[in-house]
Amino acid sequence: MDLDSIKVTFFQECADQLAEVEQGFMTLQSDPEEVDCVHAIFRAIHSIKGGAGAFGFTELVEFAHKVENGLDVIRNEPDPGRDPRLDLIASACDQLSDVIAATRDGGEIPDTSDFVAKLSEAFAGDISDEPEPEIEFDAVPIDLTPLSLEEAAPAGTTHTINIKPTLAFYQRGNDVQKLARNLSELGELSVETDSSQVPNLSGFDSTKTYLCFTLRLTTESPDDEVSDIIEWCEGDCEITHSIDAPDGGASDDMPDLDNLLAGFESAEGDDDEAETSTGEEPEIALEAVTAPVAEIETLPSPEANLPSREAKEPTPAQKDKPATLKTSPTIRVESDRVDRLINLMGEAVISQAMLAQSLSTEMDNRDSPSQNMLREIERLMREIQESVMAIRAQPVKPVFMRMSRIVREACSHTGKKAVLALEGENTEVDTTVIEGLSDPLTHMIRNAIDHGIETPEDRRAKGKDEQGTIKLSACHQSGRIVVSVEDDGAGLNRERLVKKATEKGIIEPGAELSESEIDNLIFAPGFSTAEQLTDLSGRGVGMDVVRQSIQALGGRVSISSNPGHGTQIRLSLPLTLAILDGMVVRAADEVFIVPLSCVLETLSVAKENVHDIGGKPVVKVRDTLVPVINIAARLGFRTIDEMPEKATLLIVESQSGASAALLVDQFDGQQQFVIKSLEANFGRVSDVSAATILGTGRIALILDVDEILETALGLRQNNGSVLVMERAVA
Amino acid sequence: MTENHHSTREFIAFMVQGRQFCIDITSIREIRGWNDATKLPHVPDYVVGVVNLRGTILPIIDVSARFGLGDCKPSPQSVVIVAQVGDRMAGMLVDSVSDILQVAPDDIRDLPDMDTPVGAEYLRQVILHEDAIICEVLLENIISTTLQDAA
Numbered sequence: 001m002d003l004d005s006i007k008v009t010f011f012q013e014c015a016d017q018l019a020e021v022e023q024g025f026m027t028l029q030s031d032p033e034e035v036d037c038v039h040a041i042f043r044a045i046h047s048i049k050g051g052a053g054a055f056g057f058t059e060l061v062e063f064a065h066k067v068e069n070g071l072d073v074i075r076n077e078p079d080p081g082r083d084p085r086l087d088l089i090a091s092a093c094d095q096l097s098d099v100i101a102a103t104r105d106g107g108e109i110p111d112t113s114d115f116v117a118k119l120s121e122a123f124a125g126d127i128s129d130e131p132e133p134e135i136e137f138d139a140v141p142i143d144l145t146p147l148s149l150e151e152a153a154p155a156g157t158t159h160t161i162n163i164k165p166t167l168a169f170y171q172r173g174n175d176v177q178k179l180a181r182n183l184s185e186l187g188e189l190s191v192e193t194d195s196s197q198v199p200n201l202s203g204f205d206s207t208k209t210y211l212c213f214t215l216r217l218t219t220e221s222p223d224d225e226v227s228d229i230i231e232w233c234e235g236d237c238e239i240t241h242s243i244d245a246p247d248g249g250a251s252d253d254m255p256d257l258d259n260l261l262a263g264f265e266s267a268e269g270d271d272d273e274a275e276t277s278t279g280e281e282p283e284i285a286l287e288a289v290t291a292p293v294a295e296i297e298t299l300p301s302p303e304a305n306l307p308s309r310e311a312k313e314p315t316p317a318q319k320d321k322p323a324t325l326k327t328s329p330t331i332r333v334e335s336d337r338v339d340r341l342i343n344l345m346g347e348a349v350i351s352q353a354m355l356a357q358s359l360s361t362e363m364d365n366r367d368s369p370s371q372n373m374l375r376e377i378e379r380l381m382r383e384i385q386e387s388v389m390a391i392r393a394q395p396v397k398p399v400f401m402r403m404s405r406i407v408r409e410a411c412s413h414t415g416k417k418a419v420l421a422l423e424g425e426n427t428e429v430d431t432t433v434i435e436g437l438s439d440p441l442t443h444m445i446r447n448a449i450d451h452g453i454e455t456p457e458d459r460r461a462k463g464k465d466e467q468g469t470i471k472l473s474a475c476h477q478s479g480r481i482v483v484s485v486e487d488d489g490a491g492l493n494r495e496r497l498v499k500k501a502t503e504k505g506i507i508e509p510g511a512e513l514s515e516s517e518i519d520n521l522i523f524a525p526g527f528s529t530a531e532q533l534t535d536l537s538g539r540g541v542g543m544d545v546v547r548q549s550i551q552a553l554g555g556r557v558s559i560s561s562n563p564g565h566g567t568q569i570r571l572s573l574p575l576t577l578a579i580l581d582g583m584v585v586r587a588a589d590e591v592f593i594v595p596l597s598c599v600l601e602t603l604s605v606a607k608e609n610v611h612d613i614g615g616k617p618v619v620k621v622r623d624t625l626v627p628v629i630n631i632a633a634r635l636g637f638r639t640i641d642e643m644p645e646k647a648t649l650l651i652v653e654s655q656s657g658a659s660a661a662l663l664v665d666q667f668d669g670q671q672q673f674v675i676k677s678l679e680a681n682f683g684r685v686s687d688v689s690a691a692t693i694l695g696t697g698r699i700a701l702i703l704d705v706d707e708i709l710e711t712a713l714g715l716r717q718n719n720g721s722v723l724v725m726e727r728a729v730a
Numbered sequence: 731m732t733e734n735h736h737s738t739r740e741f742i743a744f745m746v747q748g749r750q751f752c753i754d755i756t757s758i759r760e761i762r763g764w765n766d767a768t769k770l771p772h773v774p775d776y777v778v779g780v781v782n783l784r785g786t787i788l789p790i791i792d793v794s795a796r797f798g799l800g801d802c803k804p805s806p807q808s809v810v811i812v813a814q815v816g817d818r819m820a821g822m823l824v825d826s827v828s829d830i831l832q833v834a835p836d837d838i839r840d841l842p843d844m845d846t847p848v849g850a851e852y853l854r855q856v857i858l859h860e861d862a863i864i865c866e867v868l869l870e871n872i873i874s875t876t877l878q879d880a881a
Contacts, residue, residue: 343785590769635771678770678780681819682789686772693782699768 010051011104012332017044018097022401025090029419032081039235042071045093046231048100059109060099066116067092070123085122091412092119094405159226161215162240167207169236176213182229187219335431338391345388349674352381356695385674393428396474396483399437400425406442407470410449417466418453418487420445423473429481433573436553437483440546444485444569445470447543452489452567462564464488477572477597480555480689486568492561494518501527519559523547572706580675580692582702583650584668588632591700593673593692594662598705600651602667607645610663619649619661626651629712630663631703635687654709662708675702739838741857743829743864744811744822747799752831752857752864753822757813761827764808778804778823783812789873790821796872797852813869820873831859841865 021044024037049064067089074083092115102109161183163176176191183189194212198204217226223243230239356374400422407420453459453468460466471486494515501507501521513521521527522543546569547557555573582593583602603621610617610628617628628649632638649661673692676699678685689704741752742761767779767790776795780787790810795801810821837858841850854868 637769637771676785676787678787680817681787682770682777682780685770688771691768691780691787693785697782698766699780699782699787701768701770 007055010055011100013051014048014100014104017048018093018100019398019401020044021093022404025086025093026401026404026420026422028081028086032079035075035080036235038071038075038080038086041089041093042068042075043235045071045096048096052103057103059112060096060103063092063096063099063112063116066112066119067096070119073123087408088118088122090408091115094408097405157219157223158244159215159217159219159223160240160242160244161217161226161230162212162238163215163230163233164212164238165209165233166236166238167209169233170209172236174233174236176211179229179233180213180215183215183217183226186221186225186229187217189215189217191215333391335392338388341388342392345385349381349385352377382672390428392430394431394434395426395428396434396437396481397422397425399434399441400472400474402438403441403445403472406445407449410446414450415455416449416453416468417456418449418468418470421469421471423471424475425472427474427476427481429474429573433481433553436549437571437573440549440571441472441483441485443543443546445472448485448487448489448567448569452487452491454490458490481573483571483573484568485571486566488566491563491565491567492519492522492559494561494563497521516560519561522559523557580673580690580702581670582673582692583670584700585631585648585650585662585664586666586668587635587664588637590632590637591668591694591698592631592664593700593702594650594652595689595702595705596670598652598654600653600659602651603649605647605649605663607643607647610643610647617663621649621651621661626659626661627713628661628663629708631708632665634708634712652705652709654706658709658713660709660713662703662705673700673702737835738832739835741831741833741864741866742811742827743831743859744809744824744827746794746797746824749799750828750862750864751793751867753811753813753867753869755830757815757869759812759814759819762810762812762821764804764806764810764823775801781810781821783819783821786819788812788819788821790823791873792823793867793872794823794825798849813873815870815873818873822872831857831864833857833859838866 021041024041024044027034027037045064045068049061049068052060052064070085070089070092074080074085074089077083080086095110095112095115098110099112101107163179165174165176180189180191192214194214195210197212198210219226226243227241230241233239352374356378359370359374404420407418410416411418448470449468453470454462454464456466459468469488472483473486474481474483476482497518498507498513498521501524502509502511504527506521506524506527507513523546524544527544550557550571550573553573555571557569557571559567559569561567580593581596583596583599585592585594605619610619612618613625617630618625619628620626630638630643643663644665647663647665648667649663650667651659651661653659675690676692678688678691685701687704687708688701689707690702691699692702694700740755742755742758743750743752745751762783765781767781769779770777770789776792778790778792780789782788792801792804804823807826809824809827811824811827812819812821839856839858841853841855851871852868854866857864857866
């Protein structure tokens with residue numbers, strides 16, 4: 001691995017850490033009691049700082065250090081989750097992410113002095129103005145040459161560290177052995193394990209921790225290097241750390257000790273004990289010096305228990321441990337490789353279906369060995385298919401998380417107050433869709449805060465909570481993913497929309513528009529209602545760009561607004577590569593797939609039971625009249641509304657709640673389908689959301705039930721113009 | 731290899747309604763027999779439908795209908811030329827593939843100002859080949875779905 005690729009890994013990890021930070025802030029927002037999040041944020045920032053130090057990114061290290069210091073103060077407060085300074089830290093983390101991006105791309109490092117000043121001001125009383133010895137990160141070049149025992153015994157200070165790990169310590173994959181190894185690089189170390197707390201087997205609880213460790217380190221390295229190592233596990237362990245310098249210079253170092261100890265909140269209770277034990281230190285130090293380093297290698301790992309105990313205790317702890325781990329290890333794979341796998345997979349599935357078909361015609365015996373084998377392959381293929389799809393699908397969460405930064409920034413620009421609420425952030429979508437979502441969402445959220453959410457004063461006057469809410473949600477619906485951005489602001493001002501649109505010549509003066517048509521004006525190119533142009537939105541490109549980029553992804557945008565109560569924008573996007581549960585139907589000799597999620601029921605109907613009301617066919621289902629849509633005629637595959645003698649009706653519901661009966665010739669059962677995009681080589685086709693490949697190798701179209709219903713029932717304008725427009729984008 | 735060979739370009743010649751056209755061989759991915767396509771709703775009549783090309787959805791364009799020469803009524807003898815423009819692929823339904831042409835640069839000429847039943851927007855240039863004059867089609871415009879049928 002050359003340095004560059006290590007750097008790449010570092011930046012990828014930075015991204016992960018930043019996501020962790022966002023997650024922490026999100027959780028704190030909804031539940032300030034979650035103090036663990038403050039620690040998690042702290043650890044993430046610390047990791048970034050550590051990695052940056054190793055590469056000598058000094059600007060990054062310095063800034064991260066400032067942020068970390070602030071956080072350190074906060075987390076030692078009695079109620080860290082409610083500390084008002086967390087907001088400042090959050091903005092600083094945004095800035096930090098910019099610094100990281102600039103460092104990665106070799107761009108100009110953004111000026112952080114502003115934040116540094118703010119941070120220093122906010123934490124002025126809590127951080128001593130010492131010249132930050134921790135910045136000397138270059139002092140930790142990883143030296144892999146083993147310590148030589150022959151060297152003269154170091155005459156440095158002796159650190160006594162008592163560790164009692166909690167369960168969380170092990171759950172995070174930490175290990176006392178690792179800690180000991182790191183410490184042993186600084187000097188000579190001896191470890192004692194206190195197993196007196198371990199109960200007999202009958203009382204043994206595998207989810208509790210019983211072992212305590214005493215690590216004694218004699219080192220010449222500065223004290224903060226030692227604390228840097230143990231700092232990692234502070235949150236998860238009870239740690240006491242005492243320092244004793246055998247030489248006369250000890251008293252000089254002592255003031256630092258207090259500073260160091262101040263950081264260990266969990267140590268406070270045990271401090272006295274540790275301090276008073278200093279009387280014994282010289283003797284211990286001596287012992288530590290003579291202890292061979294090799295001992296460390298044979299240090300019993302806490303999971304494995306002590307050798308002497310092993311006989312008495314079979315290893316329930318060991319056995320149970322993996323089950324308690326929260327995350328499994330991950331690997332990073334280029335998406336191209338996954339794409340290739342998926343394409344091959346698709347081909348294999350089709351070939352297998354074709355093989356099955358040719359075999360079944362040759363021999364009818366279902367129990368023949370080859371038929372059995374084929375069924376086995378079928379089962380395996382399905383499993384492989386699902387696993388491969390699961391690789392490609394990712395939760396939308398990372399993109400959603402990024403939006404909380406946008407909310408913060410937009411709020412600080414406009415002086416408004418808003419929080420982001422997420423829903424369905426674990427909805428899985430194909431990665432390409434996720435990538436394409438980021439920009440439109442950014443625009444929409446800025447817009448919602450800039451134009452939607454009112455100022456705190458206005459909101460108070462209206463009897464609303466001073467703080468607005470932007471709700472970002474995702475869900476699967478009819479084989480598409482629906483992402484909605486909803487604010488509880490003022491809603492659209494239709495009067496002003498019409499006025500502006502008329503002024504800009506987008507609509508004719510005096511044109512009669514329905515409410516939804518007026519709302520949709522905001523998507524018109526060159527439209528902006530902001531009376532004050534801000535640097536956030538209001539350049540009149542925002543919503544137009546949103547519409548275009550969503551259409552480029554094969555999606556649709558719709559808006560609904562409730563004056564005084566807020567606006568909701570819904571993006572309906574295809575799952576470019578995903579599996580869909582669908583019903584197979586036939587109409588006019590073609591096979592179509594209707595997403596199972598929108599089918600309420602199926603019934604067969606005789607021709608005479610379809611009635612005609614005002615030229616529109618309806619059918620009576622129990623006590624309600626349901627409009628009938630003849631699919632073959634609707635798609636233009638039958639010239640007139642001719643109808644077979646016996647037909648099947650699918651009662652379907654659109655996402656807006658409208659329902660209708662789709663009339664088809666025949667219903668052929670249900671199945672899972674791999675969704676194939678029509679957009680890739682062709683473009684959007686009205687009434688069709690995507691295509692799939694049947695077992696015969698033939699293509700079947702997946703019907704877009706929402707579009708069919710909404711245009712047929714007159715809820716949406718006829719698609720003629722939409723078709724041309726969407727084609728132009730595709 | 732001779733010098734001449736270097737600069738020679740190859741074209742595939744095909745027949746549509748008794749007329750010969752050609753296309754640069756480098757943009758052709760493969761040539762397939764005709765399989766029944768799945769019809770698409772609400773599309774111009776020159777879009778025959780879509781077929782499965784090893785897991786990819788391949789739209790099929792009826793070149794004859796596109797050129798305004800009438801529907802070609804696909805038969806088992808019809809041929810689909812799979813061509814690629816940028817990252818888009820499409821199949822062109824033609825009556826048959828007739829020849830592979832080796833053409834020297836001198837034999838490639840600009841499109842003359844002429845009145846043909848085929849709209850000039852679908853033609854790129856002309857090729858002189860053994861006394862015959864063959865038009866090279868402009869693939870981009872044939873498979874483009876944004877260009878409205880001008881013919």
